[in-house]
Amino acid sequence: xxYKTIIEDNIDILVAGAGLGGTGAAWExxxxxxxxxxxxxxxxxxxxxxxxAQGLYAINCYMGTRWGENxxxxxxRYARMDLMGMVREDLAFDMARHVDSAVHQFxxxxxxxxKDPDTGTYLREGRWQIMIHGESYKPIVAEAAKKSADKVxxxxxxxxxxxxxxxxxxxxxxxxxxVRTGNYHVFKSKTVICGAGGASNIFKPRSVGEGAGxxxxxxxxxxxxxxLMIEAGAKMTQMENRIVLARFKDGYGPVGAYFLHLKTxxxxxxxxxxxxxxxxxxxxxxxxxxxxxxxxxxxxxxIPTCLRNHAFINEVNAGRGPIHMVTMHxxxxxxxxxxxxxxxxxxxxxxxxxxAATDVDPKYENPELTTSEPYVMGSHATGCGGWASGPEDxxxxxxxxxxxxxxxxEGLFGAGDAVGGTPHAxxxxxxxxxxxxxxxxxxxxxxxxxxxxxxxxxxxxxxKAEIYKPMEHYKLYRNEIxxxxxxxxxxxxxxxxxxxxxxxxxxxxxxxxxxxxxxKLLQIGLKKLKIMEEDLESLAAKDIHELLRAWExxxxxxxxxxxxQHTLFRKETRWPGYYYRGDAMKLDDDNWHVLTVSRRDPKTxxxxxxxxxxxxxxxxxxxxxxxxx
Amino acid sequence: MPTFVYMTRCDGCGECVDICPxxxxxxxxxxRRAYNIEPDMCWxxxxxxxxxxxxxxxxxxxxxFAPLGSSVRVxxxxxxGTIAWKIKFRxxxxxxxLSPITTKPWGTCIPQLADEAEPSKEMRDxxxxxxxxxxxxxxxxxxxxxxxNGLKLKEGVYY
Numbered sequence: 001x002x003y004k005t006i007i008e009d010n011i012d013i014l015v016a017g018a019g020l021g022g023t024g025a026a027w028e029x030x031x032x033x034x035x036x037x038x039x040x041x042x043x044x045x046x047x048x049x050x051x052x053a054q055g056l057y058a059i060n061c062y063m064g065t066r067w068g069e070n071x072x073x074x075x076x077r078y079a080r081m082d083l084m085g086m087v088r089e090d091l092a093f094d095m096a097r098h099v100d101s102a103v104h105q106f107x108x109x110x111x112x113x114x115k116d117p118d119t120g121t122y123l124r125e126g127r128w129q130i131m132i133h134g135e136s137y138k139p140i141v142a143e144a145a146k147k148s149a150d151k152v153x154x155x156x157x158x159x160x161x162x163x164x165x166x167x168x169x170x171x172x173x174x175x176x177x178x179v180r181t182g183n184y185h186v187f188k189s190k191t192v193i194c195g196a197g198g199a200s201n202i203f204k205p206r207s208v209g210e211g212a213g214x215x216x217x218x219x220x221x222x223x224x225x226x227x228l229m230i231e232a233g234a235k236m237t238q239m240e241n242r243i244v245l246a247r248f249k250d251g252y253g254p255v256g257a258y259f260l261h262l263k264t265x266x267x268x269x270x271x272x273x274x275x276x277x278x279x280x281x282x283x284x285x286x287x288x289x290x291x292x293x294x295x296x297x298x299x300x301x302x303i304p305t306c307l308r309n310h311a312f313i314n315e316v317n318a319g320r321g322p323i324h325m326v327t328m329h330x331x332x333x334x335x336x337x338x339x340x341x342x343x344x345x346x347x348x349x350x351x352x353x354x355x356a357a358t359d360v361d362p363k364y365e366n367p368e369l370t371t372s373e374p375y376v377m378g379s380h381a382t383g384c385g386g387w388a389s390g391p392e393d394x395x396x397x398x399x400x401x402x403x404x405x406x407x408x409x410e411g412l413f414g415a416g417d418a419v420g421g422t423p424h425a426x427x428x429x430x431x432x433x434x435x436x437x438x439x440x441x442x443x444x445x446x447x448x449x450x451x452x453x454x455x456x457x458x459x460x461x462x463x464k465a466e467i468y469k470p471m472e473h474y475k476l477y478r479n480e481i482x483x484x485x486x487x488x489x490x491x492x493x494x495x496x497x498x499x500x501x502x503x504x505x506x507x508x509x510x511x512x513x514x515x516x517x518x519x520k521l522l523q524i525g526l527k528k529l530k531i532m533e534e535d536l537e538s539l540a541a542k543d544i545h546e547l548l549r550a551w552e553x554x555x556x557x558x559x560x561x562x563x564x565q566h567t568l569f570r571k572e573t574r575w576p577g578y579y580y581r582g583d584a585m586k587l588d589d590d591n592w593h594v595l596t597v598s599r600r601d602p603k604t605x606x607x608x609x610x611x612x613x614x615x616x617x618x619x620x621x622x623x624x625x626x627x628x629x
Numbered sequence: 630m631p632t633f634v635y636m637t638r639c640d641g642c643g644e645c646v647d648i649c650p651x652x653x654x655x656x657x658x659x660x661r662r663a664y665n666i667e668p669d670m671c672w673x674x675x676x677x678x679x680x681x682x683x684x685x686x687x688x689x690x691x692x693x694f695a696p697l698g699s700s701v702r703v704x705x706x707x708x709x710g711t712i713a714w715k716i717k718f719r720x721x722x723x724x725x726x727l728s729p730i731t732t733k734p735w736g737t738c739i740p741q742l743a744d745e746a747e748p749s750k751e752m753r754d755x756x757x758x759x760x761x762x763x764x765x766x767x768x769x770x771x772x773x774x775x776x777x778n779g780l781k782l783k784e785g786v787y788y
Contacts, residue, residue: 030742031759044650053650054674065773066766072773073780077788085788093780094756097773101764110733135705135712136730143736148743155652179652209693210631213651213671220651220672250694289787342726345714349701350673350691352716356699357690359720393756393774396782435758443753545666548652593787615782617775 004183005464008151011189012036013441015149015434016158016174017043017224019050020138020427021416022195023145024102024434025441029193030148032442038149041156041176041187043196043548044220046142050197051218052427056134057346058125058257059113060426062103063096067121072096075128076617079424082304082381084290084574084587086238086595088421089617090390090399095425099432103130106428109140126260128424131339135346141431155179158224159467159551161192161232161412166454169233170410173455175463182544184464190450191411191441195434198377198384198417199223201497202556202563203242204505204512205373207250214350216245216252217375220552225385225418226376227555230562233602235387235408237420237595237612239559240566242374243305243382244515244578246312248325249368253351255325257343262330266312266369268320275303278311285576286587305381309577312371313514323369327362337363373511374579376563378417379430382578384563385420387597387612388413391436396615403444405437408599411450413437421595470550474540490540493549496532500553503528504560508567509579518583522568529561562607566596569609631668631688632677638685639663645677645686679705679712707735 013029015022018040029038042049063070075096080087107113112133114123122130146152158176165172173189200217213219230236247255258264268274276293283291291307312323331337340362344352354360360367378385389395391404405413415437416430425433444450477489485492491499504510507525509517517525536554541547572588573581594611601608632654634645639662645654646663653667654677663686665671678686687700698719705712707730714726742759762772775781 027742028759031745032748032753034743034747044652045648048648048650048674048676050650053676054672065770066768071778073778080788090782093773093775098758098761098765100766101758101761104764104767105760107732109739110731110735112729112732133728133730135728140731144739147739147741207691207693209691210668210671211691211693211695212669213631214673214691218650218672218674219670250691338726341716341724342728345701345703345712345726346728349675349688349703352714353673353688353690353699353701354695356701356716356718357695357697359699359718359722361718361722391756394782396784439758446753545652545655589787613784615784616786616788617780618783618786620779620781 003468005186006183007186007188008039009188010037011039011173011187012191012445013038013438014173014187014189014192015040016192016194016228017196018046018145019195019197019416020052020141020430021418021434022193023141024431025193025195025415025438026145026149028435029438029442032439036442036445039187039189040145040149040152041158041174042152042154043157045154046145046152047139050138051221052138053218054349055346056132056137056427057343058129058131059103059428060129060256061099061424061429062122062128062130063100064122065100070127073617075424078128080616081301083383083423084286084304084306085593085614086241086574087383087423088390088399088595089615090395091388091419091422093617094391094394094404094436095422095429095432098436099428102432102435103428106140109144111137111140125257129256129260131261133346137427153185156185157548157551158196158228160463161228162188162455162459163232164453165456165459166452170453171232171412172453175460175467177467177547179544179548184467186460188455190445190453191413193413193415193434193437193441194225194229194418195415196224196228196418197221198225198375199556199559200375202376202500202504202560203373203510204501206370206511211250214250214252216247216372217377221377222552222555223376223559224555225414226559226562229386229407229412229414229418230558230600231602232409232412233599234412235597235599236562237385237387237597238383239376239562239598240570240596241382241384241575242376242563242578243380244309244374245372246309246369247372248351249370251348251351251354252372253344253348257339258325258327262336262340264325264327264330266323267326268315268323270320274315274320275308275311278314282307282310282576285573285585287589290587306575306577309371313577317514324366325369326366328364328366331363374509376559378420378422379425381423383421383423385422386414386418388419398613399615404440405433406440406444411444413441470539470541471547473538474542477540490538491535492540493546493553496536496539496553497556499532500557500560508564515579516582517567517579518581519568522564525564526568529557529564532557562598562600565598565607565609570596631671631673631691632665632686633689634663635685635687636660636662638683640683642682644680644682648676648680650674650676675703678703705730
């Protein structure tokens with residue numbers, strides 16, 4: 001094949017994937033590594049890449065400590081409550097104590113943050129959310145990253161991490177290909193900060209045609225954060241913790257601003273409030289500690305996202321759908337109406353288009369809601385991702401191995417979706433995690449931990465052959481058939497994605513089975529994934545664009561396998577409304593008040609599963625006494 | 630709402646190809662103009678629509694759930710720092726919206742970190758990031774720690 005091999009050598013910090021996490025990493029790395037070589041490899045164009053490409057209308061993680069609004073521990077408690085206890089509280093506290101400094105810089109850089117006209121503070125949408133005009137959020141943070149980086153390689157699909165041939169379990173860079181030129185790119189680097197994304201499109205979507213692109217998480221979020229790290233042998237955590245979203249039907253437009261700021265609410269087809277009807281029974285499933293039906297109204301504690309989904313799903317199954325968002329009252333106020341529309345235009349244009357196309361004006365009609373297909377990611381109300389070290393001053397021994405946000409592979413760091421156990425980081429928290437990872441990566445290098453890395457020519461050549469194999473395979477067998485895509489020797493990436501989505505849906509608790517699975521189903525699913533892995537060796541790509549889709553599919557497949565393994569391991573229903581284990585329908589704190597951790601052996605492909613202890617933030621006795629006084 | 634390109638407006642400049650996060654805006658080899666090669670991988674993010682210098686790109690609602698006959702048009706102006714939207718419903722209703730996209734002239738207010746003073750060893754070994762602790766609270770307060778907030782991380786407690 002005529003593609004050139006382009007080697008970028010002597011990199012200190014390689015940022016693989018420059019969404020909010022990666023841009024934060026590249027930006028901050030320059031401060032701690034004035035003379036270090038910082039390089040970004042990005043699958044698309046850094047100005048419009050990642051989950052924030054389209055913009056955002058809110059920053060969902062801001063403490064406001066400066067105005068006495070919240071302390072970091074308050075946010076940890078919130079995230080813990082929302083995730084039914086399952087949070088890496090050291091990482092969550094660490095993110096929360098730094099996140100405001102990122103937001104304050106965004107404002108200085110020109111990001112328009114709305115202000116409360118009475119108090120002069122940032123305009124709150126909810127306790128943690130502030131409202132922004134964030135159409136250009138991504139181009140603005142991209143400017144910052146570009147200012148710090150020595151080089152930005154756009155349009156590089158990173159397919160694999162490079163591993164050190166001199167020392168076991170140490171990273172040595174990454175490889176990939178340029179989706180425009182087709183050239184093979186080798187990045188030899190002392191450290192890698194994985195800023196790649198979580199996974200959309202691994203579960204069959206509700207849409208049946210073009211609408212498959214209107215996924216909740218970006219269609220270009222191909223699970224590469226997980227595909228890259230799992231392949232390198234990094235430990236993963238909480239991969240069973242997929243998320244299901246209650247959103248406006250079909251367009252998946254966000255509901256946060258509607259609930260929190262516009263004070264809209266939901267009702268069933270009879271115009272009744274329905275959620276509380278399901279809570280007494282649900283409280284028996286999850287226990288009073290997680291849902292206290294009597295105390296809830298008094299305490300005003302928010303209901304965990306998954307439990308609200310549970311009520312939604314059950315109400316629809318009981319025949320009282322559709323669930324409507326009651327907007328007609330709020331939208332009579334012209335200011336609130338404007339906020340409602342701009343909220344979509346700023347982050348989910350598709351919902352505005354859909355309402356325009358169907359003549360839904362929320363001023364005169366209450367729009368329908370739905371629950372989405374599941375998504376696997378780590379920065380919204382879910383915490384899938386890599387098992388990362390916490391910071392030295394916070395983390396207990398089980399959570400600390402030398403460098404903040406370093407994975408169990410030496411020199412490999414993560415931010416955003418890549419880091420597990422850190423839900424509710426959102427955009428600002430992901431950027432913050434990138435900054436933390438960058439500082440730690442610089443220290444790792446300065447401490448001499450990256451000395452003597454060797455990458456053999458064989459590793460580079462082997463990966464090259466592997467990367468282009470789908471194109472070779474296509475050429476070899478294409479002419480055996482007259483025309484079309486039906487070929488006994490290969491499947492194309494779209495056909496493979498369809499198969500993956502169908503089997504994840506049916507065996508791993510997707511939308512068509514009402515988010516239900518069990519041990520038997522998961523075991524069948526794993527078997528099918530294994531066979532699919534064999535077929536992925538026969539994947540065919542007719543051009544470079546299809547080669548991109550081929551590698552995205554491989555990352556999605558690896559992510560799916562890990563999700564399936566974790567779902568099988570955790571024998572309980574921890575998050576009803578996200579998914580159900582039909583053979584273990586109750587939350588089981590006696591056995592499962594733990595974080596799940598997996599490792600796939602890169603040589604054998606076998607998974608090892610373990611339970612990791614769960615540490616919670618508690619107040620010191622004297623602090624409690626002081627507070628009481 | 631996958632995007633499509635008007636034949637008579639596109640001159641094949643490739644701005645959309647350059648910006649599309651999903652790599653689906655490509656130049657057609659026969660007509661030398663751009664088109665969406667994979668509508669079911671289109672997030673309707675409007676990056677290409679905003680980037681097109683000729684307003685040649687529009688979106689048509691996803692065929693599997695959106696009827697024909699409406700439009701959502703946009704003009705993004707970096708010089709003015711604004712974005713203007715026009716929503717036209719199927720029934721003819723029109724709604725206009727205008728928002729700021731930045732408060733500063735583009736790219737002028739981001740410091741070059743290579744020019745900042747070298748951080749001390751104490752800072753390197755500690756937990757502070759660039760501009761901290763000042764930027765956390767914009768006062769004299771220090772970074773929060775378990776100790777400062779009277780907290781402990783403890784195993785064996787349940788929440």
